[in-house]
Each structure stands twice: as C-alpha cells, then as structure tokens.
Amino acid sequence: MTSFHFGSRQRRLFGYYEPALANSSRVRAVLLCHPIDNEQVFAYRTMRQLAARLVRVGFHVLRFDYFGTGDSYGDTGEGDFASWCEDIETAIEELKDISGATTVNLAGLRLGANLSARVAAHRPKEISKLILWEPLAAEELSASGFGCPAPQTDRNPRLIGSDIVEGFARGALPSKAALLPPSTLVLLTTKPPSPTEFGSLAVEYVADASAWIEERLDTGSIPTGTLQRIVDWLQ
C-alpha cells in the first residue's frame, strides 16, 4: 500500500493506493469517491474497510481526497463541485497509470456519488461499473454545510447553484440514465426508494448503518452488509 500526493503542482491531491491481493485474469480497479466535511471523517473507516475487501478479491483500489478536503492541499473554502469532478478525472488517470487498468469502476458515497455520476456521464467508455451509494438530493447539495448551520462552516458559497445541483442530484438521476454506464447501481441504506424514484436505473435497498453519520450508540460501526453487496456486485 502507498500513501502519496498526486496531481498538478497547483492542485496536489492525497491518495491511498492498495494493490490487488488476489490474482485475477485481468486488471480490475476501483476508485472510491468520498463524501466531504464531517461525513468524510465519519465514513473514513467504512471506506477503508471497503477498500480492504475489494483488494482481497482482486481489485486495485485508490481512495483520495478532493482538493481542499481531507489531506489534500487547498483550503476548505477553495473546493467546488466542478473542480472536484476534475479531481476524480485526475484520480482515474492516476489509478490507471499505477494499476495498468484500461478502465476503472467508480464507487461514490453521498456527494461522492453525485460527483461520480457526473464524471461517468462524461467518460462513459472509461467507466466499467458505477455505484452510487446514497446520492444527495438537490436540497442537500444546495445546503452550504451538510449537517452544519451555514454560519458555522467555511464552505465555498460558489457551491450553491452549481450545475451539478440541477443535473446529478438524486431526483435528477433517472433523466440522466442514458448517459450513465449500463452497469450502474444506486444503493440506498437509510430507507427504501419509492417504486418510480429512479426510473430505469437499477436500485437496491440494504437496511444498514449510515456510515457517514456519527451516532453515539453506533459510532464507528461498519455497514458490513452494504460493503459485501458492493464487492459482490463489482465482481
């Protein structure tokens, strides 16, 4: 495993790469796309566990932080949706370069799901499979701070009004289905979707812990059922 910085000199990103531990007839790779803010902090253990499970069955895995988040360079207020999508594209190239894969799978959690969907729609030939785990609704995307009152965050105000709010929020995903990879799965863990909510997109509900929320009673618990479903579906 390797922790490192990558990307341009102006936009250094932190990444954590784990090579496949199991042999596979072809090179398979997964890029994990985090949520942001404290959702990223709370979900970090879960994403690490997901990576560990994926490498055990033969995937090369890269986790990374968007610019202005986590351990990547940049102040917290410097990030915005469009540039974070560019970060995902940079990470895809990095993962392909390290692993030798020609295509990659994307798995995004919360905001990471919305961003992954947008990138996948722009690079359909390079994305084998796409998992959208609990993508954010438009009203959540528009909020200036997830879980925090606006005055208590140093979030970039430019986030509000981004085209991603309109285009790749949870409610808009069915209209984008044709742009997404044929193998796209929407995965929900908090409550089942309404029957028509995601149109032709495949959607599954797994009742499980919300990895991105810190609850006193289950802090640090890992949604193992969800992780196993992701691993099984990607294989």
Place this chain on the structure above:
Amino acid sequence: MTVGFSELAVHFGRSASLVGILTRPSSELPIRRPAVVILNTGIAHRTGHHRMYVKMARALASLGHLVFRFDFSGIGDSVSRGDDLNPIEAHQADLAEALDWLATSCDVNEAVLIGLCAGAEIALRYGHSDKRVAGLVLLDPTIPPTARFYAHYIGGRITQLRSWWSFVSGRGRIFEELSERARMAFGAAAPQPVSAADHRIRNELEQLYLKSLDRNLKVLIVLTGGPLDGRQSYREQLFDAFPNVPLRDRVSLEYFREADHTFTSERERARLQELVLGWITAFPTSRDPSPISGSDAERKAFGERPGRDGASL
C-alpha cells in the same frame, strides 16, 4: 502554488504500519522549535473534525514548526499492531514510534503534543514519560464532576420536561448520581458504587498531572462550555476537581464558553487556532535555539525520496 509549507505522507513505526502526514515549513523558512505532534480525536482520522488539524498544522508550519499528524494503530489508515498490547498500551507505543521517527528522520528532540478528548488523555498519559515531550495542549480533557458542576447541570436540565420525567421515573444520570450520593451520605451500603470508577479516574488523572508538572511540562488546557452534555460546566472545574495539584499556578487555562466539543463553529476554531499558535510560538525552548534550515532538515530527514511523492509499504 504559493504556500508556506509542504506535506509528505509517511509510513513509519515498527513494521511501517502507521501512517502520518508531516507538514514542513517551506524551504526558505528557518525551522523553529518545538515540533508539534497532533493526535487522533477518538476514532476520527488524522484530519480532525471539520479538518481542524489540517488547517492548524499548515498554519504552524507556515510559522516554521514541523508538524506531524498521524493515525494510531487501527484508526484511519494505520494498521492494527497485531500484538497483545491493550488499547492504552498500544497508543503509548504508537506515540513513542512517532517521536522516534521524528527524531531519526527530522532531528526533532523537542515536541508539543496536541490532543482533543481521548487524544488529550493519551497526551497526558504519555507526556511525562518521554524527555522529548516539552509541552501538552489538552483540548477538553476529562475532568471529573464537582459539586458546582452538579449544581450547574441540574440547573440547566431542570426546565426540561424530559429530564423531569426521567428523574421522576428513576432514570437518567442525575437521578443515579444523586441516589448514589444520598446512599453514601446516609451510610447505606452501595453494592456497586457508581462513584468507585469516578474515584479511580480522578486519582489516576491527578497522578498524571502531578507527574507532568514534576517534569516541568508546559501545559495549555482549553475547555469548551457548549451545550450541556455531562462534561465540565465552568472554567474553574479543573482546579476544583484536582485540589491537590497546583494547576492554578502552573498551567494555562482557557475556557471557550460558546464552543462545542468538536469546535463546530468556524469562529471558535479560528479562536482556538490563534490561541494555540500564539502559545507554541512563545514556547520557551530549553535547548540550543540556533535554527536549522528547512533544506538541511529535509536532506537529513528523507535522503533519497521514493519515486512517488510518498512512501511505500
């Protein structure tokens, strides 16, 4: 990109299983003592809540300090140790390995530990035992309840209907605590005294503070007074809780009345950062203060870099 720092991802420790981020001053800045080591808050990884530690580390590095944020074994990206140490022992061993790495790679022999909540307790447990530790910044460390705390706590809860219902129905912490104290006061036998654990923790913490002061560690303690959640409720609770320790004269104490436990408010985080930066830059260094240049330090620390801008395991 014009920044006053650079960062390096590091694998270190007994089997290179621990992961940390070293934040270094830019090469034109002289390196100032002390170095700073920032510890995990509970199970949150090394960035801290609201990315608080990333921002603090970069601000300190821009002033000339080396800063190391790392994950204890089993937290964040660090792998569990796989030995038979209990969690407290494992944290102490991890911290020793972090300071060993800083000493051998960066020539650091004087460091301040910063920790919040559980991180503060780990810093307090470890600091007195290692001569390389020169100071502690303890953010919301555990402080045992006092009589005045109970008065504040009850006063704050008394208007809440739910608390009344819990009290009347015999549930809740306050009911249990008051019942226990009543039993003790009237000499009734308490088969499982609630206060036994409190006494043990209080005594243990008292000893740790005494050892820290005996070693002449510089100590900054920051307490938050946000929403009532059973921690401290007033500034002097620290002194009242440990009457046998001369903390009043020997530590710097700040009380952030409006801040919650993880400093959710950006304004309170900014206040905290300003306080910590001021305290560390004013830190009295006991050793040769002659600075070493950033580039010299880098050469000593890293020699040949790996092909990628990081470290491999």
